[in-house]
Amino acid sequence: MHSSPAGRPPPHPTIWRDLAWVFAVTALAALLSATFDLSERAYRFTRGMERFQLDELPGTLFVLSIGLVWFAWRRYRDARRELSHRRMLEEQAERLLADNRRLANQALQAQELERRHLARELHDELGQYLNAIALDAARIRDLSSQREPEIHRIALGLIQSASHVYREIGDMIRRLRPIGLDEFGLPSALEHCVDGWRERLPDASFSLTIEGDFSGLSDTLTITLYRLVQEGLTNVSKFARHSRVEVFMVRAPRETQSADAAGAPIDEIVxxxxxxxxxxxxxKPRKGLGLIGMRERVEALGGEFHVASTPQGGFLFCARVPAHAGLAEPVN
Ligand SMILES: Nc1ncnc2c1ncn2[C@@H]1O[C@H](COP(=O)(O)OP(=O)(O)OP(=O)(O)O)[C@@H](O)[C@H]1O
Ligand SMILES: [Mg+2]
Structure with a gap:
């Protein structure tokens, strides 16, 4: 919306058109009155009805019209007051929304940081100790194989339990921090993620198309893009196990041709x-939190999130996020 320097919108163009109409109709009425001597005719007509005091009508009507102008002016002032109050509320709502997004962004960043920390702890602490337990158990198994069948059996059980916990921890680490995201970048991590689903869902088919350069993105944006695809694929595994799934991730200049302060076009990721x-x-109302979380993540980074679906008509979501989201300075 355009606004004047004082923050007030300029008068609507129809105001001038309406005023022109008022003056034009008044001029036409004056012309017609002069041409047909309307006042004289009215006077002749009302003279015969003096007892009704019709000749006093013009003065009364004049006062009525002034009264209506006053009335309209008061309503106009009320409307303006109402409008400025509403504008103030809208600005307040916008500020609150921006605060909310900042908070959501911060919460998500803290969550990812914590997840990364947990993944590292699980790997470095639990993983190492489990490994040591498995090695010790293997040694006990070997030492007891001839003399102590009971201990040998327990040692075998220990090895089995340790490798089970090891696998579980591996899964947890992968969920907490996607494999390869830090080492090999987003495209490889996504390919790995899609490959995993190819194995788990042999009845579905997956295609992943990635176009553009995804280096130099903020950590928050990188993990957001990964989590979007991850949640989308999890939903496929729950609701569309036998479908054909197409995933596109593209980095391209924004369609609206917006530019940063230096005039360079701003990229976005779709x-x-x-x-x-x-x-x-x-x-219909839905209970799940996945789509809500996706929208929150995208909007916290200043992006847009859209979902489209109809019964028997497939499911689609699209997220657009500025490529510099989460970075201190825009980069292209
Ligand atoms: N690919 C899909 N095909 C069909 N329906 C879907 C698909 N993805 C989501 N939905 C529908 O949208 C709803 C909301 O999805 P959302 O991910 O928010 O919730 P959820 O997966 O049910 O639960 P949560 O993600 O919290 O574990 C789902 O309950 C499902 O009805
Ligand atoms: Mg879900």
Whole structure:
């Protein structure tokens, strides 16, 4: 919306058009009155009805019209007051929304930091000790194999339990911090993630298309893009196990041709995931938190998130996020 330097919107163009109409109609009325001697005719007509005091009508009507002008002016002032109050509330709501997004962003960053820390602790602490337990158990198994069958059996059980816990911890670490994200970058981590789902869901087919350079993104944006695809694929595994799934991730200049302070076009990243599964009726209330979390993550980074689906019509989501989101300075 455009606004004047004082923050007030300029008068609506229809004001001038309406005023022009008022003056034009008044001039036409004056012209018609002069041409047809309307006042004289009215006077002749009302002279015969003096007892009704019709000749006093013009003065009364004049006062009525002044009264209406006053009335309209008061309503106009009320409307303006109402409008400025509403504008103030809108500004307040915008400020609160921005605060909310900042908070959500901070909470997500803290969550990812904590997850990364947990993943490292699990790997470095638990992983090492479990390994030591498994090695000790293997040694006990070997030493007891001839003399102590009971101890040998317990040692075998210990080795089995240790490797089970090891696998579980591995899964937990992968969920907490995606494999390869830090070492090999987002495209490789996504390929690895999609490969995992290819194995787990042999009845579905997956295609992943990645275009553009995804280096130099903020850590928050990188993990957000990964989590979007991760949640989208988890949803496929729950609701569209037999579908064809297409994932696109593209970095491109923003369509609206916006530019940063230096005039360089601002890139955005678009992630789209579509499947041809059973879809859902989006007008019905939903209990899940996945889509809400996706929207929150994207909007916290100043992006947009859209979902489209109809029963039997597949499911699609699209997220657009500025490529510099989460960085102190825009980069392209
Ligand atoms: N690919 C899909 N195909 C069909 N329906 C879907 C798909 N993805 C999501 N939905 C529908 O949208 C709803 C909301 O998804 P969302 O991810 O928010 O919740 P959820 O997966 O049910 O639970 P949560 O993610 O909290 O574990 C789902 O309950 C499901 O009805
Ligand atoms: Mg979900």
């Amino acid at each position: 992630v789209t995931m579509a499947d041809d599964g059973p879809g859902t009726d989006l007008t």
